[in-house]
Amino acid sequence: MKKLSILIGLILLIFVSAACNEKTDAENNHVKVGIRSSEIKTWEFIKEKAKEEGIDLELVTFSAQVDPNQALADGDIDINAFQHVAYLDTFNTQNHTDIQPIGTTIIAPIGLYSNKFDSIDDIKAGSKIAVPNDPSNWGRALMLLQEYGLITLTDDFDGRGGVDKIKENPKNLEIIPVDGATTPRVMEDTDFAIINNGIALEAGLYLSDAIIHESETAKPFINVIAARNEDKDHPLYKKIVEIYQSEEVSQFIKKNYKGNFIPVQLSLEELATWKEAYSSKK
Structure with a gap:
């Protein structure tokens, strides 16, 4: 009988403790x-x-x-x-x-940056442009280039990037997909780089430093x-x-x-x- 009482007491203690813990978590x-x-x-x-x-x-x-x-x-x-x-x-x-x-x-807003050039007019035939290689930001970069008349995207463009998404490339721009986190560093090896805003900020770049950037309503x-x-x-x-x-x-x-x-x-x-x-x- 005594053992049963102890067992019941332990069970009650466990339930009370669990209830207290749950209450503490909820209050926190x-x-x-x-x-x-x-x-x-x-x-x-x-x-x-x-x-x-x-x-x-x-x-x-x-x-x-x-x-x-x-x-x-x-x-x-x-x-x-x-x-x-x-x-x-x-x-x-x-x-x-x-x-x-x-x-x-x-x-x-995503932007186009360069360590070598200052204007969109400096984008010449064959210019090398690094872009983030994840599908959504690659597509975003292509949309930026299209917004400024540098390329034309395919009619079935769905927002995701890829080499097959460019319909017209009159300047024969060399689009180079790279890991998004490395885009500030690859500016040394390319003419331009399209850099996500947060990564640009971490690299000490402000939107005002961008040669072009997307509109606020994207x-x-x-x-x-x-x-x-x-x-x-x-x-x-x-x-x-x-x-x-x-x-x-x-x-x-x-x-x-x-x-x-x-x-x-x-x-x-x-x-x-x-x-x-x-x-x-x-």
Whole structure:
């Protein structure tokens, strides 16, 4: 009888302990968000604002060699904020995942940079131009070249890059796909390089240094906060989106990034039409 009483007591203790732990986790409101170092200042600011709302943000910084989407899919983080919607779509397609955008953040216009030339007029026949080699940013780079009349893309262009996506190349430009993280370094070996904004910023380059850059309304390249599909309506994550899209955070971004990052508050319904931009660029 005594042993039974002890056993029952132990079981009750386990249940009480589990309930306390669950309550503590809920009260802490702890959220792991995966980011790149280029936006660390913004997220440190957001972390303080979230703290005022009772949310404990843990910032997990990933290098350019690690994809925060994989960490999100594996459950190592709760949300991430580092990518545009076209990149997310490509990742989901290639990896059979279902990561969803839950709110817009910024657009970081991609630009054409050079250590040797200063003008678009310096792009001559046979010029060598390095571009990021992942499909979505390769496509983005080609769209930029088309926007400025340097090439024409195929009629069925779907936003993804490739050597077969160029329909007309009157200057016979040599397009050289390289790892996106290396684009600032390969400027020494090429005439020009199209560099993603965040990587450019890490390399000490500002949008004002770009010879040309994409327009602010390039919808496929609006950055988002993303979550696993089953968590897309999580109220805590929605609150973080709300904080990011606040006027106070927008002013912080404008002041601290000198025009490189442009805050975007776009509804998810409007964002869902992003693929229409591919046909409108032709």
